[in-house]
Amino acid sequence: MIDFLIIGGGIVGTALAHELSHYRGRTVVLEKGRTLSGVQSTHNSALVHPPAMMPAAKGKMKSVLGRNGSRLHRILAERFDVPVFQHGAIATARTDEELGKLHWLKRQSEAEGVYTITMLSREEMLEREPNLHPELKGGLFMPEAMSADTAVLTDRLASNARSNGAEIYLNTEIVDLRKSETGFEVETTDGKVFQSRFVINAAGAAAGFIAGMIEDSVPFEPVPRRGEYLVLGKQASGFINHIIYPPPTSRTKGILIIPQPDGTIRLGPTDIKQNSFRFALPTKEGIDQIKNEVNMLATGIPYELTERHYAGIRSSITDPDFYIRSSEKHPRLIHLAGLDSPGVTAAPAIASYVVSDIIQNIESVERKKDPDLAEY
Template identity: 50%
Template structure:
């Protein structure tokens, strides 16, 4: 019998396993793939967003946990020895009209207490990023933004979780869940069955499917969004140094340029609704959209150095904010749903929230006296 079973071995599920590994009780993480972080975690922007790009109007939890997560990553990256690109970001205005919008965004941020909102002139921006278009009217420099190797990050967190006593079983797709007499019986594709007092649903795009195995009425609906990217190989690493954000819209943060720790540059993503939660493909239309948007940011982008493209599915739901709550029907079943952007950024803070503000409200938690591996910031 386990005390806590987590469904989903992406960056969020792995951080939750790590957080629980510091407390008394048996923790198990189940991941359907053969290795961790093979779906949403590695098919995204690999980006730790700065506070300005996570305003409260996008969701109170997204803003709060995104801000906390960014602060945690500043120390976590060094603690875990995970490759990161720390050059920061530029949020650029591509015209005089956009500059007016950018200044309003800055004023709103200052009123909300965001400190890092210094505006750069067109000349100042192009001095540090000479390949930006001459029409760029100005920008805000965001030093807290970074990109990271999210696959390695997830692996390092999972490794520490197991050394602290958590168990991680891969290749275990959940096929059925029964709840009776306060115990979840969880059946998997391998024919295994696990029992647990708590069940934490961090299954990403499969959140709704897992929830339907427990609840009669799932309180959200998955609305998957496909994000496509093209990648410039490391020979293009000197083309830009900073993450480049266009001015965001109500729909998305737009198409970005994201230098990676390995020297590659990710261009994307698009944002397209789709019905499938199981697969996403790169399309000709998606690449055209990315190129068109990048052409509005820089001169002569080195498309001759494209190495590959990829696509991922965001686990968006029919609500703006993250949905992190116990079930209304079965209290020990905990939803960690709607973890789209800024999910990677918020992941360590989401884990802390699940443990300290959700589970701890349901029953007292007792921290282990001696952890084999303690990650200080968590």
């Protein structure tokens, strides 16, 4: 009998396996892909947002778990030697009105206990980043921002989970989830049936599909949204030395310039509603939108160094906040949905929250006396 069965091996599911492997009980991850974090977790910005960009107004859970996750990412990156780009970020303003929003964001962040950010004049900003657009009015420097190699982090969290006894199955797609006398039965395409006391639905964009296998009605409403990116090759390294945010809006963080640990630079994402959760291909319209918006942030962008473009699907829901709750009908079934931005940033904090605030409130789980915390 499995104690904790996790559906989905993205960054959130793997972080959960890592967290649960430090507790007594048998933990198993089922991932339908050939690799871990092969879908949403690595088809995104690889961005660890700074606290200022995750205010409470964007959603209470997104703010709390995002800010905790930002801190935990820095700890995990050092512990597991994860490649990071850690020069901070600058949120920019094109107009006096947008500059006023940055001043408001600074005041609001300080009211919420974030005192690390600094306003930059136009001259100070261009001194740091000569290639930014000369018509920008100023910026807000946020030192905690970084990009991280999420594939490496996922692999090393998984290795640590395995060293603590967790089992991870790849190429294992689920076709049914049903209640049993002792907990749940999870059936896969090859006819195997896994028996587990708890099931954690961390299936990302497929979370609604998994929930629909067992719930009378899915307790959240999935909305497929596509994000597209351009990637400038390593020859562009140094063109921009900070993560660059566009002027903030109430809905999205917009299209960014995001230097990566490997020297490449990601431009994106777009935010486009689509009909399917299954396919996400970049489009000419998306690429044009990226270029148009990035051209307002910087000049002389070396698009000739573009090495690829790609798209990913966000696990968005109609609720603007994360959905992290036990099923009302089946309390030992825990749904993790709506983990779009800042889902990657929040991942390690989501894992801790599920264990400490949900599972521990259902039954006591005992931490191992001497778990392996660092080997990979």
